[in-house]
Every structure is written in C-alpha cells, then in structure tokens.
Amino acid sequence: MSVTNRLPEHVFIIGAGIAGLSCAEALQAHGVANEIFEKRAVVGGRVNTKSHSDWRCDDGAQYFTAKDPAFLRATTKWLQQGIIALWEPRLSVIEGDPVSIRAKPSANNKRYVGVPSMGALPHCLAAGHKLHLNSTIDQLRRTQLGWQAHSKERGWSENHAQALVLALPPAQSLMLLQDTPGSISSKLATFSMRPTWALMLRMPDNFDPGFDAAFVNVGPLRWLAKDSSKPGRAPNNIWLAHASGQWSELNIERSVDEVGKILNAEFESLTGGAALEAALHLWRNADTENAADNGCFWDAGMSLGVCGDWLAQGRVEGAWKSGYELANKMCFISTTESLDVEFSEVEFATQAYCDALELRESVLRKPLGRSLDIDDLEGEDKQFHFAYFNKRGEVVATISAKDLGEKVIKLRQMAVHEAFRGKGIGAMLLQKVETVFKAKGFKFSQLHARKKAQGFYQKNGYQRVGDVFQEVGVAHLKMTKKIS
Numbered sequence: 001m002s003v004t005n006r007l008p009e010h011v012f013i014i015g016a017g018i019a020g021l022s023c024a025e026a027l028q029a030h031g032v033a034n035e036i037f038e039k040r041a042v043v044g045g046r047v048n049t050k051s052h053s054d055w056r057c058d059d060g061a062q063y064f065t066a067k068d069p070a071f072l073r074a075t076t077k078w079l080q081q082g083i084i085a086l087w088e089p090r091l092s093v094i095e096g097d098p099v100s101i102r103a104k105p106s107a108n109n110k111r112y113v114g115v116p117s118m119g120a121l122p123h124c125l126a127a128g129h130k131l132h133l134n135s136t137i138d139q140l141r142r143t144q145l146g147w148q149a150h151s152k153e154r155g156w157s158e159n160h161a162q163a164l165v166l167a168l169p170p171a172q173s174l175m176l177l178q179d180t181p182g183s184i185s186s187k188l189a190t191f192s193m194r195p196t197w198a199l200m201l202r203m204p205d206n207f208d209p210g211f212d213a214a215f216v217n218v219g220p221l222r223w224l225a226k227d228s229s230k231p232g233r234a235p236n237n238i239w240l241a242h243a244s245g246q247w248s249e250l251n252i253e254r255s256v257d258e259v260g261k262i263l264n265a266e267f268e269s270l271t272g273g274a275a276l277e278a279a280l281h282l283w284r285n286a287d288t289e290n291a292a293d294n295g296c297f298w299d300a301g302m303s304l305g306v307c308g309d310w311l312a313q314g315r316v317e318g319a320w321k322s323g324y325e326l327a328n329k330m331c332f333i334s335t336t337e338s339l340d341v342e343f344s345e346v347e348f349a350t351q352a353y354c355d356a357l358e359l360r361e362s363v364l365r366k367p368l369g370r371s372l373d374i375d376d377l378e379g380e381d382k383q384f385h386f387a388y389f390n391k392r393g394e395v396v397a398t399i400s401a402k403d404l405g406e407k408v409i410k411l412r413q414m415a416v417h418e419a420f421r422g423k424g425i426g427a428m429l430l431q432k433v434e435t436v437f438k439a440k441g442f443k444f445s446q447l448h449a450r451k452k453a454q455g456f457y458q459k460n461g462y463q464r465v466g467d468v469f470q471e472v473g474v475a476h477l478k479m480t481k482k483i484s
C-alpha cells in the first residue's frame with residue numbers, strides 16, 4: 001500500500017483571538033503552513049489591554065485558570081518563558097442588603113495573567129505566524145484551487161488554501177457561511193452571545209478599598225479588579241469594573257456618557273473612591289450564554305473548521321482547547337484518509353482478535369525475547385478490543401481496554417505495525433477509543449506506558465502518576481487522562 005501524506009498544505013484562519021492562535025500553533029506543529037486574517041490592528045480578541053494617555057488596563061479577560069492537561073502543559077511553558085505569571089489578589093465578595101464586603105478564600109484556584117499585560121500572551125502566540133491585521137473578512141469562496149478570503153480593506157486574497165478555519169464568535173461565522181453549503185451553518189444558529197460594559201479607572205495613589213479584586217453580587221457591576229496589582233504592571237493605581245451580562249444587555253443602546261455616569265457612581269458607592277480619569281468600552285460579544293462542549297466543528301468534505309470559546313465551555317482555556325482540538329482533528333482525519341484505514345471494535349476469539357494478538361506478539365513481546373503468556377491474556381474475554389484495518393483487512397494497529405470500575409478504563413497492549421509508525425495512527429487510535437469510552441460514561445483513561453513512550457502519551461493528554469516501575473522487564477509509568 002502506498003502511504004502519502006495528504007495533510008492540508010495551507011490553511012487560512014479567520015480571527016486572531018486565542019482560539020485562532022492556538023489552532024495556528026498546533027497546525028504549525030503538524031507542519032501545516034497557515035495565514036491568519038484579523039480585522040483589528042492587534043491580535044488577542046477578547047484578551048486585550050487598552051492604552052490610555054499614560055496608563056493601560058486589561059479590559060477583557062482578567063485572568064485565566066488551567067485544568068485540561070494539554071492547556072496545563074502550555075501554561076507551564078508560558079510561565080517558564082515569562083509570558084504569564086501567577087496573580088494572587090486579595091479577593092473579596094460584595095453582596096447583601098445592606099451591602100457588605102467579606103474576604104473570599106482563594107480555594108486553591110491558580111489565576112494566571114499575561115505579563116506585563118493580558119495582551120502580551122496573544123502577542124507572543126502570534127509571533128512567527130503570517131498575519132494580516134486590519135483585514136475584515138466579509139466574503140469567502142471555494143474554487144477548484146481551494147478557499148479564498150475577501151477582506152473589506154484588501155479585496156480577495158492572492159493565495160488559495162486547502163482548508164479554512166473560522167475562529168470567530170458564532171454570529172460572525174454564520175454570516176460568513178451564509179452562502180456555503182454544508183452542515184456546519186445550521187449548528188451555529190443556536191448560539192447567542194451577551195455583551196459586557198467595561199469601565200477602566202485611574203484612581204488616586206492612596207485609594208485602597210482593602211481588596212485587589214471582588215466578585216460583586218449586587219447592582220449593575222459583577223467584577224472589580226485592581227489591574228495594577230497584577231504582576232509586571234506599572235506602579236500606578238488602575239482599576240477595572242465589569243458590568244453584569246444582564247445589565248449590559250438591558251443598557252446596550254445607552255450612550256457611553258450615560259453608562260459611564262451610572263457605573264462610575266456604582267464603583268464609588270461600593271468602594272468609597274472617586275476616579276481621577278475613566279474610560280468605557282462595550283464588548284458586544286463578551287460571552288456565550290449557552291456555551292457548548294463539542295470542542296470544535298470540522299467538515300472534512302468542505303475542508304472547513306469552526307472553533308472558539310463558545311464551543312468549549314467559554315473562557316480563555318476553552319478558546320485555546322477549541323483551536324488546538326480543531327487543528328488535531330484536521331490533521332488526524334486527513335491522516336486517516338491518506339492511510340486508508342478503518343477503525344473497528346474487535347470481538348474476542350474471532351479471526352480479527354487472533355490477528356491483533358499476532359501483531360501484539362510481534363511488536364510488544366518478540367523484541368523483548370518473550371511471547372504473549374497466560375497473564376497477558378487472562379480476562380480478555382471480558383475486555384474490549386479495537387483495531388485499525390487496512391484495505392486488505394489486515395490489522396495495522398490494535399489496543400485493548402479493561403474496565404477498572406469507578407468509571408476508569410485501563411488501556412493496554414497498544415501495538416502499531418512497523419510500516420504505520422510515525423504517521424499519527426497511534427494518536428488516532430487513542431482518540432477513537434477515548435471517544436468510545438467517553439460515550440459509555442467513563443471519566444478517566446489509565447495506562448501503563450513504557451518509559452520511552454512517555455512523551456507520546458503526554459502529547460496526547462496523559463499525565464504521569466507516581467514512580468517508574470518494572471513490567472515485563474521494562475521500565476513503565478502509570479499515566480492517566482480525564483476523558484469527560
């Protein structure tokens with residue numbers, strides 16, 4: 001069988017928010033060239049820092065948290081690079097009638113911020129990518145040569161791309177896809193976004209309400225933060241106040257002057273401080289009321305993908321994950337097509353099961369001078385078995401899985417035929433079985449990885465647990481991944 005790599009050679013990404021940038025980075029890691037089109041003069045979208053006369057303030061995302069293993073790895077890298085830092089504000093909650101302020105324990109939540117501003121993170125992520133700023137994409141077309149994008153400012157793109165990614169809020173994606181056939185558009189119409197008014201304030205040097213950040217549960221405001229208490233900021237007294245989604249929606253058509261007066265007065269009444277200078281910004285698409293957890297949409301027939309925070313539970317982490325997952329999906333699916341293999345569950349004691357055993361024997365045991373033994377096969381009649389088959393029906397990759405109880409599935413005996421290594425089939429197999437077990441209600445996937453394969457499993461979201469141990473005479477590690 002001839003195996004050719006049919007990854008898209010070139011991808012257009014519309015939108016340089018965190019989702020678009022993480023997609024670009026992951027595509028680049030797969031060796032796929034991309035160009036990013038962004039309507040604004042800066043990257044970052046809702047991760048933004050506004051500059052004023054001689055001060056600046058993060059007016060969109062305030063900080064982010066990290067739970068997903070892949071995002072945690074990215075966060076650790078950014079920390080090491082000094083692009084972000086931990087922010088440990090004195091936190092309070094403001095609530096009640098009469099209004100009271102109480103300190104809020106931080107509940108071990110690590111809050112990360114860009115350094116020296118939130119805008120620094122997207123700025124660093126965008127470095128090294130081909131960017132078209134001030135390019136508002138208002139039309140798309142697909143010719144025999146591939147996708148083209150039309151911007152208000154520059155007209156049609158000179159290049160064509162084999163695949164297109166929309167990393168925009170849902171309404172903008174829908175607008176661009178209105179003349180495009182395919183199933184994605186119908187899925188977008190169900191999402192709606194809420195606005196947020198953001199008030200930025202320069203306060204007198206001696207202003208200190210006794211907290212650096214507060215969740216507000218009364219009146220129009222929902223969040224207050226001393227921007228200048230974040231690491232790496234200038235030593236002035238800059239504050240940010242966000243209005244609630246509900247209040248912002250009700251007051252979206254009011255003038256900046258009117259809204260500024262109301263929110264300034266509210267800030268003053270909650271904190272006792274009057275601003276020396278203030279500025280206001282309206283985020284029309286701040287957050288999604290009904291954010292999904294699909295991760296992303298990919299239509300392989302149209303070579304069209306959609307990502308964004310609204311497809312992955314919102315927030316910076318969701319946006320990053322959505323772009324990352326889309327890039328991986330595009331590459332894995334293309335790889336499956338190019339490899340021409342088919343995934344299937346395998347029943348115990350069938351011919352396919354025996355073929356899978358043969359592959360396991362030759363890949364996992366023979367190189368160690370061993371054979372599969374009774375211990376290896378014990379209980380396999382109650383376990384799950386899967387394989388990728390080539391066109392001739394031969395098993396080219398296999399994996400088994402054992403239910404450990406308490407919603408934990410243990411993956412075992414993964415083997416990939418020599419001719420199929422280095423082509424992404426191992427990652428595809430993991431992704432497929434994780435999807436199968438997620439659908440069956442499992443929450444965690446666990447495995448014993450050979451130590452030299454630790455990097456592969458880490459790349460696929462697994463985390464090491466505990467010390468190295470010996471199994472079949474080889475150093476192993478226990479690794480786990482949350483799959484739901």
Ligand SMILES: Cc1cc2nc3c(=O)[nH]c(=O)nc-3n(C[C@H](O)[C@H](O)[C@H](O)COP(=O)(O)OP(=O)(O)OC[C@H]3O[C@@H](n4cnc5c(N)ncnc54)[C@H](O)[C@@H]3O)c2cc1C
Pocket residue numbers: 014015016017018019020037038039040043044045046047059060061062063064065135136137138167168169172196198242283285286287307308309310314315316317319
């Ligand atoms: C007020 C506010 C507070 C927030 N607070 C937090 C927080 O504390 N923690 C947290 O984790 N998250 C927070 N978020 C959410 C977080 O900012 C978002 O989840 C995340 O940044 C979304 O990234 P994205 O790439 O999906 O979308 P976006 O950031 O919206 O990126 C979309 C990009 O597409 C561009 N674009 C749009 N239309 C076009 C077009 N036609 N052509 C070209 N480009 C186009 C936009 O300019 C933008 O750059 C907050 C958001 C707001 C607004």
